[in-house]
Amino acid sequence: MSSVESDVFDIIAEKSAIERSKLSLEAKLKDLEIESLDVVEIVFAVEEKFDIHVPYNANDQELEFDTVGDVVNAVEKLVSEEHG
């Protein structure tokens, strides 16, 4: 597991109160009972951890983050864009 993946798993595990070992890239955020304010907090924690800006808007009617894997992919992309 890459370090980005590992950090994202840590953040999501904390927010979703699910055991970290039970998380997988395929897990749907919906199924983890992560509510809208939790998503916003996850985004903030990710921004702070990786020193990136995540252009997330809670109004976007197409959810960008469907699974844990989506979050990891987005973060990896933003980290490489911002920090090369």
Next chain:
Amino acid sequence: MNRVVITGLGVFSAAGKSVAEFWENTREGRSVIGPLTIIPTDDLNVKIGAEIRDYDPKEHFQSKQLALLDRFSQLGLMASRQAIADADIDFEGEKGHRTACIIGSGVGGQQTLDEAYYRIYAEGRRGLHPFTIPKLMLSAACSQISMEHGITGPAYTIASACSSSTHAIGQAFHMIRSGMVDCAVTGGTEACIAKGTMKGWEAIRVMTLDTCRPFSKGRTGMVLGEGAAVLVLESLDHAKARGARIYGEMAGFGMSSDAMDITLPDAKSAARAIKGALVDAKLNPDDIDYVNAHGTGTAANDKTETHALRIALGDSAAESAAVSSSKSVFGHALGGAGALELVVTLCAIGDRVLPPTANFVEPDPECDLDYVPNQPREREIKAALSNSFAFGGLNAVLAVKPFNG
């Protein structure tokens, strides 16, 4: 119980520094949302808002008074001066004691607070200006308004986030209706476009980078605005006795709380507040020709509000009423929103014109009422509602109607 009427209006908003200018822009759907200039936006993701332009406080306040006024108090005073002059009323002696001053604000002196924190934490300065607290306190605008006009009756500020001024006006209405006072100067004010506050709002992730498109498909969130509106309310007997000009009648007030989520709204609870206003006003759902919506332009609010209107009015009355959001024109003025939007509603009644929802692009199947997209429309308004549904589920709805004697 006394009947209560509105006898004076005053507005100081991004959409106009007088009621006439404000109503003209709102009626025509001329959005004043644009790039922010009153603060630097280099460090901000959200660079748009609805700010008041071409305003120099030194032209309106003596320096001694100005030293005590955060921007939110300044705006409140600008609006109260207009309203009281418009009502052509004074508060000498006993009249002052029989007048209430109830002003809403969500966060009060944010600019003062922001500057104070900057001085202490960023500049490491030893102390703050002695007027810091009297300027930033949430009740400052209310105090300043009562001081300037000599209002010596019950006076305080109400804070309920986005519903603050609707709650304030509702309280004032109750006080006159019950006979506690004869008159009230009431409304709300907000001037929170400061760097810290903008950062706080950005973090909630409900702000649009585009513009405010309430009820439209593809809407991406809300826009912050600043502004104040003040109204003079009187008992009908008091207004008649002095030959006051009457804008309309305050018919009813409904309130409820969601008791659910700190940011997401609940349709059933909002519907209870709408229904409460109707029942209090002794109105039937099909009496409602116009609803000035809370309509923030967020995915959540607009869908929920549509549903709430259907629940409260029933499908048929909800579909035949016209609903529009003035936040599309002057953004979300938070604690000032309810008062500004009530002024819009009263102007609509007076002019018999429905102000549109501006920036409307495409209908959203989940928002399926008549939102008067983009163009104003003539319509006789028998009765109207003005909705405010705040963060934390604090709902307040006012019902107003033309004064028919």
